[in-house]
Amino acid sequence: MSEHHHDHGHDHEHDDRPGPHGAPLTDVQLRVRALESLLVDKGLVDPKALDALIDTYETKVGPRNGARVVAKAWVDPAFKQRLLADSTTAIAELGYIGRQGEDMVVLENTPKVHNVVVCTLCSCYPWPVLGLPPVWYKSGPYRARTVIDPRGVLREFGVDLTDDVEVRVWDSTAELRYLVLPERPAGTEGMTEDELAELVTRDSMIGVTKVSSPRR
Amino acid sequence: MNGIHDLGGMHGFGPVDPEPNEPVFHYDWERRVFALNMTSGFLGRWNTDMGRYAREHMPPAEYLATTYYEHWLYGLERLLVEKGLVTTSELAAMRSTGRAQGLKPIGVEDLPKMLRNRRAARMDEQLAAPRFKAGDRVRTKNVHPTGHTRLPRYARGKVGVIDRDHGVFILPDEHARTGTKVPAHCYAVRFEGRELWGPDAGPRDAVFVDCFEPYLSPVDGEGV
Numbered sequence: 001m002s003e004h005h006h007d008h009g010h011d012h013e014h015d016d017r018p019g020p021h022g023a024p025l026t027d028v029q030l031r032v033r034a035l036e037s038l039l040v041d042k043g044l045v046d047p048k049a050l051d052a053l054i055d056t057y058e059t060k061v062g063p064r065n066g067a068r069v070v071a072k073a074w075v076d077p078a079f080k081q082r083l084l085a086d087s088t089t090a091i092a093e094l095g096y097i098g099r100q101g102e103d104m105v106v107l108e109n110t111p112k113v114h115n116v117v118v119c120t121l122c123s124c125y126p127w128p129v130l131g132l133p134p135v136w137y138k139s140g141p142y143r144a145r146t147v148i149d150p151r152g153v154l155r156e157f158g159v160d161l162t163d164d165v166e167v168r169v170w171d172s173t174a175e176l177r178y179l180v181l182p183e184r185p186a187g188t189e190g191m192t193e194d195e196l197a198e199l200v201t202r203d204s205m206i207g208v209t210k211v212s213s214p215r216r
Numbered sequence: 217m218n219g220i221h222d223l224g225g226m227h228g229f230g231p232v233d234p235e236p237n238e239p240v241f242h243y244d245w246e247r248r249v250f251a252l253n254m255t256s257g258f259l260g261r262w263n264t265d266m267g268r269y270a271r272e273h274m275p276p277a278e279y280l281a282t283t284y285y286e287h288w289l290y291g292l293e294r295l296l297v298e299k300g301l302v303t304t305s306e307l308a309a310m311r312s313t314g315r316a317q318g319l320k321p322i323g324v325e326d327l328p329k330m331l332r333n334r335r336a337a338r339m340d341e342q343l344a345a346p347r348f349k350a351g352d353r354v355r356t357k358n359v360h361p362t363g364h365t366r367l368p369r370y371a372r373g374k375v376g377v378i379d380r381d382h383g384v385f386i387l388p389d390e391h392a393r394t395g396t397k398v399p400a401h402c403y404a405v406r407f408e409g410r411e412l413w414g415p416d417a418g419p420r421d422a423v424f425v426d427c428f429e430p431y432l433s434p435v436d437g438e439g440v
Contacts, residue, residue: 028286032245034310035293036252041312044259044301046321050251053327057250058240102336103382105404120224120368122268123284132250134238138284141229147370147423148225148413156232166420171224173366174402174426175264175337176382203234 062131063202065096066179069106069129070205071197074184084108087179091129101128101177107170108181109207114165115180116154116207118146119172126177130202137206147171157208180207187213217269217362218369220276225370225413246285253292255322258330261299264337265392269364270294337386343399344384346429352378353435354405356427364392367431371423375435376407379424387428401429 025033039045069091073080083090087104091097104126107115119125120143125133136142146153150167154160161167170178182204188196191214203209223229241247257267271291279287296302306313322330348354358373359365366388380403387398405427409417 028289029243029245031310032248032252032289035289036248038302038306038310038312039252039256039296041315042302042306043315044319044321045252045255046323049255049322049324049327050248052324053251053254053331054241054247056327056331058247062240097334098331099333099336102333103338105382118224120370121221121366122271132240134234135242135284136232136234139229139233140223140226140280141232143223144226144229145232148417150421151418153232157234163418163420166422167418168406169421169423170404171368171371171423171425173368174382174388174428175385176402176404176426 057127057132061098061127063129063205064197065094065131066126066129066202066205067197067200068094069096069179070181070200071193073106073181074188074196075193080181083181091179096128098128100124101126103176104129104179105176106179106181107168107207109183109210111183112165113168114154114159114161114207115168115170115178116146116150117170117172117178117180118143120144120147121171121173124172124175124177126179129179130205134202154208157203159209180205182207182211185211185213217272217364218360219272220274220279221272222369224368249285249289249292253288256292256296256301258322258326259301259319261301262295263391263395265364265386265388266295266395267291268388269392270298272364337388339384339386339397339399341384344401344429346381346401348378348381348401348403348429348432348434350378350380354378354403354427354432355435356405356425356431357433359431361389363389365389365431367427368425370412371405371407371425371427374407374411376405376411376425379404379406382426385428387430389428389430403427403429403432405432 040047073083079090083106087106091104109115123133123138147169150169151161172178199211199214201209204211271287273294274287274290293307297304297307301316353375355375356367356372382402382404384399385402387400390396390398404424407423407425409421412423
C-alpha cells in the first residue's frame with residue numbers, strides 16, 4: 001500500500017494551542033473555545049472531566065487492545081471458540097468493555113472468506129478494542145465505496161483477492177460493533193502471544209489489510 | 217432522512233487516503249469537541265440516536281466541505297438549543313445569561329462509571345418475539361422517512377437472507393423522534409452484491425446490513 005501513503009492533504013500542524021509560530025486561530029478553533037467557555041459558565045461542563053476523557057481515548061484505549069484479543073485467539077483455541085460464539089463476553093475476559101463496545105461481533109477471516117467492516121451512515125467503530133477511528137474510516141471515499149466496490153478498496157490497501165475468495169462487507173448500521181479476526185500469517189509458528197500481538201495491525205482488524213508474516 | 221450522511225454506493229469521492237502513523241486527534245479543538253460531545257451527552261438530555269439525527273441535519277454542501285469533528289460541533293450546538301440547555305441568543309453571543317438549573321456537570325469522578333458502560337441499546341429478549349430466523353428471505357421496505365432511520369438508501373426494497381438474529385434492541389427511528397425505547401429484533405441481513413448493485417457487482421461479494429425488524433417484510437413463495 002506504499003503508493004497510497006503519499007502526503008497530499010495531510011498537513012502536520014497537529015496542535016492549535018498558541019505557539020511560537022504565532023498563527024492566528026481559525027474560525028473553528030475560536031468557536032470551540034467560545035462554546036467550551038459558554039458551557040463551563042452555564043455549569044454544564046467541567047474542563048477537568050474533558051481533559052480526563054481526552055486522555056483516556058488518546059492514551060489508554062486503542063488498537064493494542066484488539067491486538068491482544070487477536071493474538072490470544074490465535075494461540076488459545078478454547079478462547080477463539082468463545083470469542084466467535086459470544087464475542088462481547090470473551091473480549092470482556094481481557095477487560096475491554098465500555099462505550100461503543102457493548103455488543104461485539106467477531107468475524108473470522110479465512111483463506112476463502114474475507115470480512116471487512118464499514119459504517120456508511122456515520123462512523124460506528126469498536127472503541128474499546130480499536131480506539132477512535134482513523135480519518136479515512138470516517139471519510140467519504142471509504143464510506144461510499146466499500147459497499148459497492150469492496151475489492152477496489154481492498155486493492156488500494158494492498159490486498160488483491162482472487163475471484164474464489166468471498167468478500168463480506170459488514171455495514172455497521174445498528175449498535176453491533178464488528179472486529180475482524182485476521183488470519184494468522186505463515187512463519188509465526190512458535191511465537192509467543194506477546195510477539196504475535198505486536199504483528200497485529202489496526203487495519204487488519206477492520207479488514208482492509210492482512211497481517212504480514214514477520215520479517216526475517 | 218435522505219441526508220448526505222447516507223453515502224453508501226456513491227461515486228466520485230476518489231481514493232481512500234490513509235495517513236501513516238495518524239494521531240488520535242489532529243488539532244486541540246478536535247479533542248475539545250469530542251469531549252464536549254461526550255460529557256454533554258452524559259447529562260442525559262438526549263440519546264445516541266438523537267445525536268446522530270442532529271448531525272444528519274447539516275446541509276449537504278456544508279457536510280461535504282467540513283471535517284468529521286465539525287459535524288460533531290454542528291450536532292452538539294443544535295442539540296444544546298433543541299434540548300433547552302442553551303438558548304439561541306446565548307449560542308449566538310457565546311455568552312451565558314445564567315447557570316443551567318437542576319444539572320450538575322460530569323466530573324472526573326463520574327467518568328469511570330460512564331465509560332465502563334456494559335449496556336447501551338440492547339433490551340430484554342422477552343420484550344419482543346422474533347418474526348424471522350436465520351435463513352429466512354426478507355425484503356427491506358422501500359421507505360423514505362424524513363425522520364431518523366438506520367436503513368441506508370442502497371439497501372431499501374432489496375431482497376436478502378437473515379444471517380443471524382442479534383437479539384432485541386432499541387429501535388433507533390422512534391428513539392430519535394421521542395426518546396421512547398421501542399423493542400425490536402435486529403438482524404444481520406445478507407444481500408448479494410448483484411441484488412444491490414446489478415450485474416457489474418462481483419459474484420462473490422456480499423454486504424451484510426444490520427436491519428431492525430420493522431424495516432423488513434417476509435418474502436413468500438420465492439424459495440431459497
